[in-house]
Amino acid sequence: MARIRADQLTVEQGLCESRSQAQRLIMAGKLRLGNDQIVQKPGQLLPEDSELSLDEGRRYVSRAAFKLLAALDKIQPDLQGLCALDLGASTGGFSEVLLEQGVRRVYAVDVGYGQLHDKLRRDPRVRVMERINARDLNAELIPEPIGVLTADVSFISLTKVLPPCKNLLTAAAWVFVLVKPQFEAGRHQVGTGGVVRDPVVQQECVDKIMRFAEQELGWRSLDVTPSPIKGPKGNQEYIVAFRTAHNEGTAGDSEDCR
Template identity: 80%
Template sequence: MAKIRADQLMLAQGLCESRSQAQRLIMAGKLRVGSDHVVQKPGQLLPEGCELQLDEGRRYVSRGAFKLLAALEKTKPDLQGLCALDLGASTGGFCEVLLEQGVEKVYAVDVGYGQLHDKLRLDPRVIVLERCNARNLNADIIPDRIGVLSADVSFISLTKVLPPCKDLLAEHAWIFVLVKPQFEAERQQVSAGGVVRDPAVQLACVEKIARFAEQELGWSSLACIPSPIKGPKGNQEYILAFRAP
């Protein structure tokens, strides 16, 4: 089994927000392999599949939380009291971060069923919309004006799910979307394993979504942030941040 640095593995498993944070936690003796072996150095090589345990530190329901956190750290929005809409909520990593940032309510939309973590499902601030296709959203389903929109969708292009949200947004709403090149590139540009390895293709996918948001939806681009955590198959993903007019 391949081996990887302990600090890199922590980041890959969603146990920290940055490599520097991983190094601090390791040097403080907070990281263990299994239940008893304390990792001594950030550069210690560990098997990729080993189970890491963190004695202390903030944990989220999904490692996807760190993807959104990276974008929030870059753009520093004030989300206090806003109503949020999260497309592709899944287990709720983005939802949890939005609530932590002070949103008043979040609509958790997912075409699937039973994925949202109970911690969020039972939170009265979370409106669970399961078996709900984002392409069909309208003001009857989402009656509130949305101050922050987030999206982490799979097996569909963002160009299909973002347009219905345009008329749901409040003035100057914040938008954070995760660009997954494997779902935006042409079929021949994606490897048999579902990975887009060519940086030029990755960049083209990012530019495609940025251009679509600006020209078709009228949003202003704020930032492009490489995700600190790669997708399950190793795809490099990117968060794009926008503001609505």
């Protein structure tokens, strides 16, 4: 059976008026193959009889939202009423998902400035914390116990930004971090264009973060979810989930953060 580019097939099926429009929707993670598989690239070759659909019901400020959603859909954590800390908030994809999941407040931390979407900037549940390095976080900056931590950081290893958060978390907090192999691997392991293509190296990077969190922070690893959307340069990324508690029966967390 013949295969055709995803953006072209989207137009042929009448879902978009032009390939450029289709490309924007695909890059935003809004085109699905079948019922649940997200089409990752405009140039992805698909069978010409593929059933495509637009995910109109999920419009997020950033396609990063779909990365976190992939992990949450698997684990199904109860985040209702928790306080959240979002490291590397950027446009706010993770923060938006956390609010959708019912958290009562999000501390949106980013070393940059002016990136957070206005929709979130105006939301009274969001504490905008710009020009703040995650390594400098403390209880004075984050005065509430954090029941869920997310991290999507670039140009720095997660091993540098997670330790300052340890004492900010409740006894049974949820943790979801996006492992980006290009920022965890050795320089000699990163290929042309900053892409880590070797799946063995990718796994080593995931193992590195899991081992660090377990041995240095005392967290319990729960699950690893490959991101359904690759990074801007094509890197395969992974969401790794942890709990700060080792007793699964402690789910429900501290009342202080509700």
